[in-house]
Amino acid sequence: xxxxxxTPRYLIKTRGQQVTLSCSPISGHxxxxxxxxxxxxxxxxxxEYFSETQRNKGNFPGRFSGRQFSNSRSEMNVSTLExxxxxxxxxxxxxxxxxQETQYxxxxxxxxxx
Amino acid sequence: xxxxxxxxxxxxxxxxxxLTVKCTYSVSGNPYLFWYVQYPNRGLQFLLKYIxxxxxxxxxxxxxxxxxxxxxxxxxxxxxxxxxxxxxxxCAVRDMANAGNMLTFGGGTRLMVKP
Numbered sequence: 001x002x003x004x005x006x007t008p009r010y011l012i013k014t015r016g017q018q019v020t021l022s023c024s025p026i027s028g029h030x031x032x033x034x035x036x037x038x039x040x041x042x043x044x045x046x047x048e049y050f051s052e053t054q055r056n057k058g059n060f061p062g063r064f065s066g067r068q069f070s071n072s073r074s075e076m077n078v079s080t081l082e083x084x085x086x087x088x089x090x091x092x093x094x095x096x097x098x099x100q101e102t103q104y105x106x107x108x109x110x111x112x113x114x
Numbered sequence: 115x116x117x118x119x120x121x122x123x124x125x126x127x128x129x130x131x132x133l134t135v136k137c138t139y140s141v142s143g144n145p146y147l148f149w150y151v152q153y154p155n156r157g158l159q160f161l162l163k164y165i166x167x168x169x170x171x172x173x174x175x176x177x178x179x180x181x182x183x184x185x186x187x188x189x190x191x192x193x194x195x196x197x198x199x200x201x202x203x204x205c206a207v208r209d210m211a212n213a214g215n216m217l218t219f220g221g222g223t224r225l226m227v228k229p
Contacts, residue, residue: 042221099146
């Protein structure tokens, strides 16, 4: 099976712009979660989607949003970008919305905000 | 609230020697525990998890971890380190009482294996 794929892999934006990142989960996986990784804050949970519904949300401002499509693919959007949004954004998929499930991570999208 | 501590930013070990990467956790209920490894410019790769049952969990690439409820620890171990094990290791926890897939990660431990 193909793993989790994320596009684009690298992105450069300027402050105030918005960005959309895409994630395709492992075939058959229906839950998609997003995490932000920065040197200062480490790995932080953004949100989880299952069956096109947001099931869980981390402590991030409303500028961060996401959605999931009927084929389980997910997108996350960051509006009005700030310098501090520069990070590696990781998507993870799992079979179901179940706390015993293993999450499998994609390679990430590295976002640089100038 | 759940939290994870990885007390060592870096662990240095010689190739062939045993390695241990430490992890302690805090949850209000019972924990589900995970270890992931991250190589440069890559995402996280799953190594192993503890859900229930035997306290010694075996995972990928010869790694294992021991769940110790009284010490709230889940240390990662390998009997004989390889240079290729050099990477960033993350411990993560979910509280069994919370539904869903949200993981809380520790700050990571950089493992350096020297030839």
